[in-house]
Amino acid sequence: MTNVNDDTGATGTPEVDWDAxxxxxxxxxxxxxxDPETRAAWADxxxxxxxxxxxxxxxxxxxxxxLSLLAAEQGHRVTGVDSSPAMVERARAxxxxxxxxxxxxxxxAPPVGEQRFDVILVRHVVWTLPQPxxxxxxxxxxxxxxxRFVLIEGVWGTPHPTGIPADRLTALLAPLxxxxxxxxxxDDSLLWGKPVEDERYAVVAAV
Numbered sequence: 001m002t003n004v005n006d007d008t009g010a011t012g013t014p015e016v017d018w019d020a021x022x023x024x025x026x027x028x029x030x031x032x033x034x035d036p037e038t039r040a041a042w043a044d045x046x047x048x049x050x051x052x053x054x055x056x057x058x059x060x061x062x063x064x065x066x067l068s069l070l071a072a073e074q075g076h077r078v079t080g081v082d083s084s085p086a087m088v089e090r091a092r093a094x095x096x097x098x099x100x101x102x103x104x105x106x107x108x109a110p111p112v113g114e115q116r117f118d119v120i121l122v123r124h125v126v127w128t129l130p131q132p133x134x135x136x137x138x139x140x141x142x143x144x145x146x147x148r149f150v151l152i153e154g155v156w157g158t159p160h161p162t163g164i165p166a167d168r169l170t171a172l173l174a175p176l177x178x179x180x181x182x183x184x185x186x187d188d189s190l191l192w193g194k195p196v197e198d199e200r201y202a203v204v205a206a207v
Contacts, residue, residue: 022086026064029193033066041190043070049150049204050076055118058142060107061125065091065100071121072098079103079117081110108135116144123152127164133172140176143207149173152185154200166201177205 026032033039046067050057054075059068062080064087072078078100082088091102105111107125120139129135139149151173155163166182173180185191185200192200 018082018084019086022064022084022090025087025090026066030191031063031066033070035193037190038193039070041188042067043074045185045191045202046070047074049202050074050119050121051148056116056144057119057121058110058112058117059121060110060139061122061128062091062102063087063123065094065102067121067123068100068102069094069098072100076119079112079115081105081107081112083107109138110142112142115142116147117142118144118147119150120147121150124154126151126153126169127155127162132164132169136172136176140207145207147207149177149203149205149207151203151205152201153203154185154198156198161198163199165199166203169203173203173205177207179206181205 029035029038033042050071054077057071057076057078059078059080062068062082065080068078068080068091072095080091080100080102082091082104083106085104088102088104095102103111108129120143126132151169153164153169155161155165170180170182181204183202185202186196186198189195
């Protein structure tokens with residue numbers, strides 16, 4: 001049984017050269033959101049997770065900025081953070097002319113100074129962190145009162161799956177939030193550009 005107080009990473013993730021991955025990153029349907037139906041599916045989900053009014057959104061591990069762009073298009077002020085210079089370059093190009101800024105930095109300790117946010121948006125990043133509990137506690141301190149986490153994660157692959165199960169992530173969030181909601185995403189093939197059978201979900205947690 002997993003000890004939910006154990007602040008270790010979910011899988012011992014291998015090192016990935018994200019600069020090398022950046023050129024082809026958007027080829028994945030759920031990364032580039034090039035298909036109109038996939039893009040619309042993510043836009044609808046994001047609209048349901050983010051506040052109705054314009055909000056300050058911190059997108060950590062933003063990659064090439066596809067979710068940041070959707071949030072900006074919905075009227076939110078977006079700060080994206082990624083550790084890869086190549087990802088940051090692509091995200092800045094994608095968000096040019098929007099109410100958005102993209103910074104280079106580590107997701108676990110984003111370089112935002114004293115700035116505070118209404119939403120911390122993270123997709124497929126928590127599972128890579130060596131100390132996810134510590135990162136979540138730090139991120140909570142970056143949220144304004146009444147703010148929320150929107151964390152999109154999953155468990156992928158066989159026979160050696162990688163990722164973070166929903167029950168482990170909700171256990172890490174329990175001391176930080178009185179209101180944690182899990183939304184299953186595996187059965188919505190439009191989000192992924194294909195049917196999937198593994199565990200994919202979003203957690204929305206108010207603080």
